[in-house]
Amino acid sequence: MELLKQRILREGVNLGHGILKVDSFINHQVDPALMLAVGGALAARFAHLGANKIVTAEISGIAPALTTGLALGIPVVYARKSKPVTMHPNTMTASAPSHTKGVMTELMVSPEFLGPRDHVLIIDDFLARGETIRALVSLVSRSGAQLMGIGAVIEKRFEGGRTSLADLGVPIETLAVITSMDNGKIEME
Numbered sequence: 001m002e003l004l005k006q007r008i009l010r011e012g013v014n015l016g017h018g019i020l021k022v023d024s025f026i027n028h029q030v031d032p033a034l035m036l037a038v039g040g041a042l043a044a045r046f047a048h049l050g051a052n053k054i055v056t057a058e059i060s061g062i063a064p065a066l067t068t069g070l071a072l073g074i075p076v077v078y079a080r081k082s083k084p085v086t087m088h089p090n091t092m093t094a095s096a097p098s099h100t101k102g103v104m105t106e107l108m109v110s111p112e113f114l115g116p117r118d119h120v121l122i123i124d125d126f127l128a129r130g131e132t133i134r135a136l137v138s139l140v141s142r143s144g145a146q147l148m149g150i151g152a153v154i155e156k157r158f159e160g161g162r163t164s165l166a167d168l169g170v171p172i173e174t175l176a177v178i179t180s181m182d183n184g185k186i187e188m189e
Helices: 002-011 022-028 032-049 062-071 131-144 162-170
Strands: 053-057 077-078 092-097 104-109 117-125 144-156 170-182
Touching: 002 022, 002 032, 002 092, 002 104, 002 144, 002 170, 022 032, 032 062, 032 117, 032 144, 032 170, 053 062, 062 077, 062 104, 062 117, 062 144, 077 104, 104 162, 117 131, 117 162, 131 144, 131 162, 144 162, 162 170
Parallel strands: 053 077, 053 117, 117 144, 144 170
Antiparallel strands: 092 104
């Protein structure tokens, strides 16, 4: 997706250690027009799969998941990072390390919103090492739902996430692929 790639090259900041700051348009301040285009592009790649639900992680995955859900006409379930008193007592949980925060993050989904009748797309902002997506896959699996595909806005190919998720046997689609962040640069496919 050329528009996204241009924004990354223009506004993305390589903070070192594989961390790409895209806070000006995805992760802190969200560009709604760009997110609509992202959602449309991801939806076009997955429309043939017949998904009836999208799962993502709180909080940065919500914008691309929501616009993808809007384009496909299906609901979005986001895995929460803290449990409100209103959440079902039998919440499904999975843990994943946060690359940017340096801690383990607990992800939670209520069985009210994810179950055996669901055919799920996982949509997130980044595909890096694949650990957050793997935790979301665990939640989907535990619910009895069927995983149909995985999508991300930005893939950091050099971190190996795609390879680590290949055993899942589902399509993996990304809109911008970063091949290297060496020497302070951002190199794209």
